[in-house]
Amino acid sequence: MHDQVTSEYSVHLCIHQLFEAQVACSPEATALVFEGEVLSYGELNARANRLAHRLIALGVRPDQRVAICVERSAAMVVGLMAILKAGGAYVPLDPENSGARLAFILGDTAPVLVLADAAGRQALGDALQAHTVLDPRDVQTEADTSPEVNGLTPKNLAYIIYTSGSTGQPKGVMVEHAQVVRLFDTTHPSFGFEASDVWCLFHSFAFDFSVWELWGALRYGGTLVLVPQAITRSPQAFYQLICEQGVTVLNQTPSAFTALMEYLQPSSDHLRYVIFGGEALRPSTLRDWYGVREESFPQLVNMYGITETTVHVTYYPLTSSDAQQADSVIGQCLPDLNLYLLDAHGQPVPMGEVGEMYVGGAGVARGYLNRPELTAERFLHDPFAGKADARMYRSGDLARYLPNGNLAFMGRNDDQVKIRGFRIELGEIAAKLAEHPSIREAVVVAQGEETDKRLVAYVLMQSEVHDASVDSETGLALAATLRDYLSSRLPDYMVPSAFVRMESFPLTANGKLDRKALPVPQEDAFAREAYEAPLGEIEVLLAGIWSELLGVEQVGRHDSFFALGGHSLMAVRLVSRIAAFGAELPLATLFASPTLKAVALAIEAQRNAGAVARASIRTLSRDESLPLSFAQQRLWFLAQLDSGISDAYHIPLALRLRGQLNVTVLKQALDALWSRHEALRSVFVTQEGEVEVRLLASDQGLPLREIDLPGSDAETELARLCTEEARAPFDLATGPLIRACLIRVPVASSADEHVLLLTQHHIVSDGWSLGILLPELSALYSAFSNHQASPLSPLAIQYPDYAAWQRQWLSGERLNEQAAYWKQALADAPTLLDLPTDRRRPEQQSLVGASVPIELSAELTTALKRFSQQQGVTLFMTVLSAWAAVLSRLSGQEDIVIGAPSANRGHCDIEPLIGFFVNTLALRIDLGDNPSVTDLIARVRERALKAQDHQDLPFEQVVEITQPPRRLSHTPLFQVVFAWQNYDAGQWALPGLEASHVGSSYEVARFDLELNLAEAGDRIVGALGYAMALFDAATIERHVGYLKTVLAEMTRDASQTVAKIDLLEASERTLLLKTWNSVDESCPAHLCMHQLFEEQVASNTEATALVFEGETLSYGELNVRANRLAHRLIALGVRPDQRVAICVERSAAMVVGLMAILKAGGAYVPLDPENSGARLAFILGDTAPVLVLADAAGRQA
Template sequence: MVDERITIAEFVPAVLRNLVEWLEKNGGDLSFMRILICASDSWYAGEYRTFRRYCGPETRLINSFGLTEAAVDSCYFESERLDLASDQVVPIGRPFPNNRLYILDDSLTPVPVGVKGELYVAGLGLARGYLNRQDLTAERFLPDPFTAEIPGVQAGERMYKTGDLARFLPSGDVEFIGRKDYQVKVRGFRIEPGEIESVLSQHPLINLCAVDARQAPARGKELVAWLTSSGPEPPAISELRRFMQERLPDYMVPGHYMVMEAIPLTPNGKIDRRALPDPDWSQRLSEAEFIAPRTPVEEILISIWAEVLRVERISVLDNFFDLGGHSLLATQLVSRISEGFDIDAPLRMVFESPTIATQAEFIEIAQRTAAGLKPPPIEPLPRTGDDRFPLSFAQQRLWFLDQLQPNSPFYNIPESVRVTGPLDVDALTRAFHRVTQRHESLRTLFEETADGPRQHILPHLHLPISLIDLSALSQEEQEAEVRRMAYEEAQTPFNLSTGPLLRVKFLRLSDAEHVILFTLHHIISDNWSSNILITEVALLYDAFVKDRPDPLPLPPIQYPDFAVWQRNWMQGEVMETQLDFWRKQLSGAPPLLELPTDRPRPPVQTFRGDYLTFHLPDDIGPAFANLARKEGVTLFMAMLAAFDVLLYRYSGQDDISIGAPISGRTNRATENIIGFFVNTLVLRTDLSGDPKFRQLLQRVRNTALDAYAHQDIPFEMVVETVQPERKLSQSPLFQVMFALQNVASEAQVVSDLRIAPIDAHSGTAKFDLTLFMQEKDGQLSGALEFNTDLFDRATIQRMAGHFEQLLHGILAEPDSAISRLPLITDQERQRLLRDWNQTDAALPEQRTLPHLFEKQAAATPDAPAVLFGDQRLTYAELNARANQLAHFLQEKNVGPDDLVGVLMHRTPEAVIALLGILKAGAAYLPIDPTYPEDRIRFMLDDSAAKIVFSFQSSVFSDQETQLNTENSPAHAQADSASAPPSPRQVIDLSALNTENFTSENPTASLT
């Protein structure tokens, strides 16, 4: 550059980094340069300052931004002193003359300062479009909607949609963030890699870095960081993790770091992300360095974790929930730990001891002390081929309800799946028949005997499966018929004594598309069981179409084994210990959650229902999960706490009981059995004292963990023991249910078939209201099931909007008191504050307040005008008293623009005084009796008040007249209750209000 006498040059940041490295090794400087321009990529403030040291005092150092579509450079930034942290990106500055920069949202509305949006460029340098690419031109070159607001700019000019993200800084400069189309999604979070790179580059030993998301085997996408080091030794991975965790939320911290000799670059000097290599996926993902198991207990625990979490390499310091654990997996974990170590591990243990190391300590102590009442294993009972067994507690309750209300579809579980691909109907039929043979629940009838109800296991069951051909119908007609038949199936009751309690229908839409409807009675199934049924049918179908035998292992036990085990175990000390907890927990709980309903509650509870689905914005699910992790709670607990707040705000009650289903499969042997295992817990939350949301999270956590520890007692026994007030119009103990589904029914691909669940509803509602939330790929969606005899669909629609608004508010301010969290939407706020308040009307001119009050008193003389404790004044009484006082004042020659002091507390007499003064045509001076004596005397002297009304004698007796119920100056004027002649005009003085009380002499304003 010296030899060629170059004094002006433009480089990309990667070239400048290499130039700095060369200068550091070989010496020299760039003081001979007049102008150095950096362009085309992000440049960090630390690099800017480093490079500045090699330039002369007269060298201009410029960061520019431009596009080919806008004649290359559109804006620039130049500063002698850069007051930015080293990890911040150097701004791209302001537009060149005759250029314009906009930062807009998706609706082309300008975003506020500091808010991220898409960068648009306009001005004289803009190209006319792309050659022979009219479609792309129309997509990128848009009409400029702001031309009318800019002097000298012609209407019809266009602006260019850059696809870049940026934001305006308070200084007016623009900060470049990165490509809009270069966002990655990891565990449901949308992430800008550039933001992570900006922080990582701040590390003193990092020269250049890149961050991207890569697909990890069997684990989904994970963040990877590639870096080159500026020191003799690269920083340790653990140091990098700590460095990033101190500066970024957990979901933005890379799990893998690769130190490289050089970052690959494209020919134009930008990072070549496609050339970045995949990392070694065995590298640790958690915040701790890998520590291998040190004891036999830790070794066994690691194998159990690996099975439950499906993670291969686990450190003893890894956190269960950081590796993808949730409450459902925690249940599986404790069942395996209990079985593997012969202890009774409570679910609370996973939350309080979430690492291998701490769980090993718990196990060793439990083994030494043999603490707790450990349930015995479930043993298979002998079979004779035509067996009858007692019912489980939950089954007995459903059987009893069926006897009370036979032929009811209330406890139907309808399911439907869409099958795309060439379906072998015979193989699918064989698969369903095989599943009925595998699971005794599907071959069970219920009989009443002298010993009570019994479940009768049939040795074989002929399951009628009908095939209905809908292929002749149009697509719209097919979908309508599918919906009709699904609803009809859901509404068709079962006969528990004759069965079968499973119905299956195949609906043929075409050779390559079918819908399968199957419905089970709840007495033999639950939602977990439905997933087992679908999974096993798919696996069996895959085997049968390939002429292979049944690949599934035989279940270790059957549901009747569980029913007998439950009755043998849940008695004596075990039962009393659990029941005693629930007696205390639910003692004094309100019998009814009084939500505002659209109609009165029917005298007898109905179960007519509907449901409304909703999807939450993409950012809520990951952010809420992150909040839950930081607070040491599960997503279920966090969502339950939010739902508690919603119900608290709707009902005004601070003692709320909500029902929550729990799998009931605490024993590992039950995990793959079809049957009615699900139990219901009553989660009673104390919201008193207006706690902050973070505080409420801990209350909910403790409530849930205590309930989990006593989950084995059937809900039916809890109701019988607590003995709540029973009414036919409501369900006992709770009327609102909450459920979070961590395991969603997802599409499966089997033998060229795609099997996907179809949302269906039975048209019933078991409770007043149920909120179902589902977490999938980090995103949250929900459904509100509601009783249609209580709520309108529009009401539930608003409730869903309020819930979303509440979640946004919680994430924005988790330390806010729950009463202050936002609830209403922007549209509702507009309607409440503006649309419904358009009540302005022209008032008659030259009408004063006394005239308007007398008109109201004549219209509603007996209506209450003043209420104060036990005192009550009607409009007629207040008008008469005020008239008496006005006559008194006029006799004292008090009139327009005269001031009358009112030295009173807020009492009915104060209202009489103010109104009487206005009727007399005078103005009032309100004085707080608690003011210091000197202040009051100043106010009276300064205002030249003619008279002072007070409620009792004071130091100003020379100037005041007492006004009270017993001794009013108007009592002598009993015949003066009629309105006095009013000399008041609209423009007359009405009041003198003192201000600026902190000064020695207060100021005042006239009204």
């Protein structure tokens, strides 16, 4: 954040009054030049005054809008100045714009008057009907004195400039005089503009860059050269005009300046400043400039700005070194502004991380005309400014802080695209391309439909190309070279499909890059193996499956499943599809050879070997008893042992719904879900000693409990109800095993607000099922709201059908093969992961839990994705490797077993079902032999793929087969779990409602530690859950820090050994090595122990020193006795460093003897008479003392 600095602005003056001050100072100075016409400040003022009087006469008053549609001319500047002098706010309409745009703006602003010349009348056409129209040159008789306008203050509007809107309709930004005046006051210390400066008005007056050009020149008494429209389109002619007119201050968009640079001659112009704005600057485009120009003349300045915050926000003077950098540096914000980089939750991001720019301070505009909702959405209260009326603008632009405090521009939020599941920053790709020595500038765009987007790069070459292949006229050579260059620096999914070489980029009328005008890439722009259609039945079928799973339209023979966006869960779904036409494809095969052609060959080989297609799951008769699945049976058994365990297996969901909720329709949708999924209607009853499934009636519906919260302390009560609902026990025998509760929340606004609580027991649902339930609830609510039938396709099977199929399918040879794998994989596995805990492990496992949140930065997440792709593994495997490394270091064990939940939906028939399918795999990871990061990744990859190939055997049967030692204090096989949530939650929304998740305090600890992570946007987020009976929160926070450290180190250097990675963060290192090891140097190092005793004798002679069985010795008496014995020892030959053994029973004589030995200079060797004779004899022989002090007990021992 940038702390606001207050300055003395001309806060009591309007824009035109600053101009009038220059008129009074230098009336004869040249103010305006246009095509041979020259106006002095006095002449321009007189003309503007005449028109202003006419405007006032026609009813113009402060804050009223006056449209002006004229071609470039002196009359244009006169008209703008006159509107301000009359108190109005000008609305610039460029005759070059489309008639539809001009008509919309005219209708939206409803001006009291329109200033238009012949070109303006023609451009506006029929839109001028019902408007008062005045030609700005048709005023010759009015007074030329400055008009007096009552009530006009700097807080009145100065102009309304329209910017493009995301909905397609332009939006008018309302800017006041004060916001423009302070812009020049706050930037003056940086520029020092003078009356001798010559500015040019290059940009359209309907573009906010013109505000800086026009009013900057006239504010400082400089000369404004109005550039003719035709010359703005010719860089060569424009530069000639710059030279002829002696322009010193040039304002350009980077795209326009790139075109101009070709004609610049250092000795021909008088430029002092070139100021960039309007769009992002790619520093590499300036390499040619700095090659022929002096370092600081003219000074190039990069200024980021937004129309809504009055033209400019930041300031950064460029140097030649910037041209060699990839970052688009925009510097620091102007002194009277605040700039915050915030995350999606409105919180500041850490240094170096990308955040959205929010701008507060004196430049924030009034808002959008006639768009109160959009104004409320973008112009927000500034919570960081410490003022009740402080506002900030949400820019939609991204940036990050560099170590030196400058900001680097990272593009717009909408420059982030998602292609095949990967979130991609287009600016990052363009920046990498611009680092190539032969590329001057690059632009990357995403083209195509939502499900078939592709990246296309457009490049401008350096004047001197450094790579012969890049200089080739063949597009394929260029594309191949640049693709190879990026492939070594970016993940595959960030490498463009096509590379288009251009001579220049197309520009809009405002000089910005016109992305819509970029050409469609031709065939030679694609740097890849030519598309080859699938061949044969298997490849065609397989391509159809890939297309469905990955959401891509076209799949070629040489396309890679993972390059197209596949991940491990998607791979499992692919394998299940493949099984349907006769092949059990191991996941390891898919990872090793992921192209369509290779997978098809593997399937064909299996078919030739006699593989049989996996049969569809048949439907059971509902007249016979329905079985439990293996997972249900185990959970039911646990619930019979301990109801508290059952209560720990709840799946709570809380959704906040803002807007007009139709409760009747919601009930209908919930009832439809209840009827649709038999799993939700299942209960578990015992019949003749055997448990079976019974189904509750489909027509009874799902009860919806409704609660109205009181107005006072509603959020506290809501939190209590959410926790209460999540913890309330289920009766597995009577059900229902899903509950619905709707809470009405009182709110201050007129909008309704509810919280919907859905709680399920794990025995009928799982995490994947939430990704089915929510979209289906959304679809049903939407349809029923519109009086339509259910849009959901009927389900072919239900969960009880799967349970019966599972028991039949997992038998015989298949069961034996799966069992053999797990028996071998877990043979002699450690019983317990012995982590250091804050408390002793209780005799019986406690389920009380808590968690610490985790968020990996966007930068680290991107690095992990790139690293994973380079290593040929999934993100899950990479993080699992890091987590195993952390656990190994903490426990000191090299043999680690971690539980990993698997969706276990390997049959395509069960993908649309709600139910308890998840299976937990015991992944045994070997960290022995000091593996490198790469070695560990390979081990984890192999173990994870083999486990997934054998995931059909339920965890409860794995436990039975392996027979691990069982204890009530911990779970069998593993005590730590890592859950990677990569199931697709689907797209869901309830019409007319804004839905968001509500946090819950319901947390249980089924394991010692449970790491839950998922991708969320451009980050990895989640939490580390822990058993409160074992750990403190501070310990878990350190564990999270260790994990982040290891992940970062793995991406930095994959060749280093895992054991060499330093886990400690700087703060913990300081604590361990310094804070807890501070040295107290106050002790007298020159004294011996007996001398410290003698100091006490001198100061406290009569004080009691020793008590033993009624005998008491003072310090003086103890000292005298020890001295006597010490003299005797010295007489017997004791000297410093010589050893004297002492073997006496507990008595005052023992202490006297020890003190005497020290006083004589010896070292005592204590021998306890209670010890064994052998031990005492060994010590006596080993030390070879010069003397032994012994009483009767010592002699005997």
